[in-house]
Amino acid sequence: MKHLGWKCCFLMTMVLAALPLLAQQTPSLTATSSPAAASGTTSAAAPEASTAVNDKLAQLDQRVTAAQSAGDNAWMLVSAALVLMMTGPGLALFYGGLVRRKNTLAIMMQSFLLMALISVLWALVGYSLCFGGNGPVIGGFEHAFLRGVGAEPNPDYAGTIPQATFMIYQLMFAIITPALITGATAERMKFSGTVLFLTLWFLVVYAPLAHMVWGKGGLLNASLGGKFPTLDFAGGTVVHISSGVSALVCALYLGKRTGYPKQPMPPHSLVLSFIGACLLWVGWFGFNAGSALAASALATSAFVATHFATAAAAISWSLAEWFKNGRPSALGAISGAVAGLVAITPAAGFVGPMPALAIGFVAGLVCYWMVTKVKSIFGYDDALDAFGVHGAGGTIGALLTGVFAQQVVNPIFGAGKPVGGLDGHWGQLGNQLVGVLFAWGFALVGTIVLLKVTDMIIGVRVSETEEIEGLDITQHGEEAYNLES
Amino acid sequence: MMKIEAIIQPSRFESVKDALREIGIEGMTVTEVRGHGRQKGHTEVYRGREYTVDLLPKLKLEMVLPDPLVQRAVDTILKTAKTGKIGDGKIFLSRVDEAIRIRNEERGENAL
Numbered sequence: 001m002k003h004l005g006w007k008c009c010f011l012m013t014m015v016l017a018a019l020p021l022l023a024q025q026t027p028s029l030t031a032t033s034s035p036a037a038a039s040g041t042t043s044a045a046a047p048e049a050s051t052a053v054n055d056k057l058a059q060l061d062q063r064v065t066a067a068q069s070a071g072d073n074a075w076m077l078v079s080a081a082l083v084l085m086m087t088g089p090g091l092a093l094f095y096g097g098l099v100r101r102k103n104t105l106a107i108m109m110q111s112f113l114l115m116a117l118i119s120v121l122w123a124l125v126g127y128s129l130c131f132g133g134n135g136p137v138i139g140g141f142e143h144a145f146l147r148g149v150g151a152e153p154n155p156d157y158a159g160t161i162p163q164a165t166f167m168i169y170q171l172m173f174a175i176i177t178p179a180l181i182t183g184a185t186a187e188r189m190k191f192s193g194t195v196l197f198l199t200l201w202f203l204v205v206y207a208p209l210a211h212m213v214w215g216k217g218g219l220l221n222a223s224l225g226g227k228f229p230t231l232d233f234a235g236g237t238v239v240h241i242s243s244g245v246s247a248l249v250c251a252l253y254l255g256k257r258t259g260y261p262k263q264p265m266p267p268h269s270l271v272l273s274f275i276g277a278c279l280l281w282v283g284w285f286g287f288n289a290g291s292a293l294a295a296s297a298l299a300t301s302a303f304v305a306t307h308f309a310t311a312a313a314a315i316s317w318s319l320a321e322w323f324k325n326g327r328p329s330a331l332g333a334i335s336g337a338v339a340g341l342v343a344i345t346p347a348a349g350f351v352g353p354m355p356a357l358a359i360g361f362v363a364g365l366v367c368y369w370m371v372t373k374v375k376s377i378f379g380y381d382d383a384l385d386a387f388g389v390h391g392a393g394g395t396i397g398a399l400l401t402g403v404f405a406q407q408v409v410n411p412i413f414g415a416g417k418p419v420g421g422l423d424g425h426w427g428q429l430g431n432q433l434v435g436v437l438f439a440w441g442f443a444l445v446g447t448i449v450l451l452k453v454t455d456m457i458i459g460v461r462v463s464e465t466e467e468i469e470g471l472d473i474t475q476h477g478e479e480a481y482n483l484e485s
Numbered sequence: 486m487m488k489i490e491a492i493i494q495p496s497r498f499e500s501v502k503d504a505l506r507e508i509g510i511e512g513m514t515v516t517e518v519r520g521h522g523r524q525k526g527h528t529e530v531y532r533g534r535e536y537t538v539d540l541l542p543k544l545k546l547e548m549v550l551p552d553p554l555v556q557r558a559v560d561t562i563l564k565t566a567k568t569g570k571i572g573d574g575k576i577f578l579s580r581v582d583e584a585i586r587i588r589n590e591e592r593g594e595n596a597l
Contacts, residue, residue: 261534267531325530331532372532373533
């Protein structure tokens, strides 16, 4: 194993060193040239004064566009950073606090690993697979090694920001999606198995799904003429349903943790989870409002909807607990908030603030029910409730988007065209259902196959002894806390 | 020489320590322990799952004293650690065969 490891490292180094040669030179990102702007009006036989005015107007036009672009780019870069923060340390802390002490580093390591691994894959081939080409199911290789991805905007996706900004923003989504799945496999999955499985999952499940919903020509793309236009503003299907359903499959395939459900396995530090949840809430503004791809009124609308849905969901989950247990818990409140964030994700840029409150309130209750009642009825060990919150929250959010989407918020189908149920276009619910079922099916099948493949190649579950000793020691040779030292 | 092992409520510790100091007893070893006698625990709920927590946090005081001091120490501890409710704890006494001070290897009651 060790020899294989050294050979792999050597090969990787050679490949990485050769990359700059392979990548076509893209325009320098430090260039201050404005994006594709009008080159000014021509003035053939006009008098000099008029030419001067026209030139001035053309110049002004260029500068206004540049200013708008600067605003958009600034917001998008911040959004990208916010979304990355959602994974690290947001999700890492949220999950980290929920597991037992002996598995803290392991779950954090998995999120961190993805921050690194997915980034590299994205640069090599991931971005191109998701956003290249114009096929119905998957992109192409035209942007492999980030060829052609530089300061020039890609008008198909975001016409006022450098394509590189769009690329780096989307990368952060690709990072957090597989990270969510680790919540279901927590405390019993091998690190090597995680690396292989999530790499394959990213390429085989995430990339096609992202392309179908957001890529040019994608089957489910609502704005670029997909056959089944599913409204998904920031990734309810691509991120949450896909990871949530995959999480369920993983939980079932791996089986229950040793001792579950008899042995108590309470969270070892809800303080960490609390901090993580708050970072998720703040970071999610980048996730949802940033999906407007501009510093626009639509971004504001998505920001506002996101916030109110989250607040309502935290309250509804807490109310449910207060009613059921006589006391609201901290874990319940933060879980409710996350459920609201998930549910508003597909709806953020399509619904108004009042519907956002409604969506959040419903999501809090539904996810509470999923995580307490449904999980115990079926008995699956979705350790950190990745399915209960993301799978279920994403599904309910996607469906409610069809109900509450309004053209007055976002006329996505064209001026004057109704969008969702509140506009009278109840058929959109049908489209949403198609998108939801598709995401479910795709994730389900993809995950089963890839899990099996991974299991055959390298194995997915740790041995019982390793599981009892703890993943931090057995997978990483470390202890999370050496408080006596 | 006798060893006093006293398991008490953590909230009573400061009072016990101060009272013992007043009668001239300053050396002791304190450990954080968990346990229970007849005291009931509590229930915690995490995402709908209930956990009964039987083991309650207590403090264990250990001190080795020359025989003449033992009775007064026990009385002091009893007076200050008692709240009258179940869960107050227990005191155990045992004989000690030898005591040695590591610094200068003094033995017997001089080492206490």
